Amino acid sequence: MMMVSSRMAGSTLLRHLGPRLFSGASAVRGAAAAGGPACSSLLSRATASEPVPLHQRLFPVRMAGTTATPAVGGDRGQDEAKPSAAAKDATASYWGVQPSKITNVDGTPWRWSCFMPWETYKADVSIDLKKHHVPATLLDKIAYWMVKALRVPTDIFFQRRYGCRAMMLETVAAVPGMVGGMLLHLRSLRRFEQSGGWIRALLEEAENERMHLMTFMEVAQPRWYERAIVLAVQGVFFNAYFLGYLVSPKFAHRVTGYLEEEAIHSYTEYLRDLEAGKIDNVPAPSIAIDYWRLPADATLKDVVVVVRADEAHHRDVNHFASDIHYQGLELKDSPAPLGYH
Template identity: 75%
Template structure:
């Protein structure tokens, strides 16, 4: 019996320090239910606080010596709820932005009144006040065969549009802008590639056509706030854009003067459509609600601007695009290249 006690005492002396060391506390922590493994994520609290939480959760008194506590003062230990509050109070580590790694930092931009700039699709210096005094009735009379083909092609395309949309001018405008933003992008792209191939300047026409495409895209972003497209209208946009892009691409390669003339006549039809839109707004057939916030900032409209104000500035933009494209076509008709005549940059 005495030898058994001596043997047990010797084993306790040898194994005791190992059983009650910090390693045993770590093994005990590993045996906790899986829900607490979230604390081991990058946002975990400091190690002492974590061990205190584990000790309270396990109800273990053997962890007290490891944490530097006194076993005689167990009644002073904080409850699990208190410890959890401390864990929740630990601030998470600062999120490391990808742009910081590349040295790209976005400055905080404010408007003139001091309010923060809320848009990322355009900046304050890209906003402008549209020139609404432009002549809306100006028309290029078709004289050559190409002009007549371009004119009647546009008139033919207008016919199914009138049947499909009737007088739903909000949806009509949205559909129109998805197509109107294509020519500027195609023309600018082809001029860009030509400039690269020939090692020559473009006379600013690349930027002018890209400005036109971006302006038309902003028209679309505005009318998306006014009329939410239905599923079949979205499908129609996909089909029309796919057909029109490839057709205009080939047409521009074959005859740039014909391509620009087509766009000029398309813009004339757009002016007519927006004029009809305004008539329905004035007659009360369409509710003249407040202007979308993006339109107010893009065209520098007053805060109390209405949908009617938006249609007026959009119509003026279309008139400017009409002039630019008829002008580009006339340059080609004179046997010149676009680079020979400076482009009307910033012509809104």
């Protein structure tokens, strides 16, 4: 009985797949008619009596549907491959849905794929830059002097090369928000509870710091050994911060708060050199103009001003998060501060 059913199943499978397996040309022609230009290469191969691979005979239409849509712009707003308008119209995304055309507020095409127009904002440059959290407890003092110790090798290595210094700083500064947001996300799933908006706040902080990096990549291109240092520093810092956050979130947030204070100091020194003419005040990168909604004639000085304001916001958020833990509360018990918009 089992052998009869197996034979019936085999004959049914052969009846369905036979035309695709053994009549490659006709199957590919049908796929070309359904898939359009994306299957033209398969059709030409089939009509030329060239053997068509098995996976292409079985799934020709699926392969045509998974053709990637050319990205409009990149992290630097450059479209290296510029296909024709007909090719763009004929090419579908993975799910078969044409991407919507995104425009700027002035109606011009949006150049970036790393952030959208509704994610841009004007930085609050009026924020208090001199605010400092005086270390009161033992953990505060450990966090403060740890950050001060980390500044020494940074000063020795980069000295007055603030463009490269900012680039290195942002590769590290984008780690705490991602680690904190990830761990809060997992805890929210485990405990079936809300996060008070802190997951989004910390992930927004990480994304904001990453956009700082994308901006300064346009200002200072890293050398090969600087890239190697980034790999080493990020590998060590990510794991250390991850373990530190598991042990004591209040200590981890306090460390980040002091790191942001040092970032404010570094960007202040950067501005002094720009104003003194020691560093060329070049035009602002186009990605920075769109991200912070800067005027078209903005300069590098304007970029450093808004980045420093962002760092001051991160400083206040992380010190506030640490204070919540010192009060015996969870982050979910106090709403997260507003974002950057």
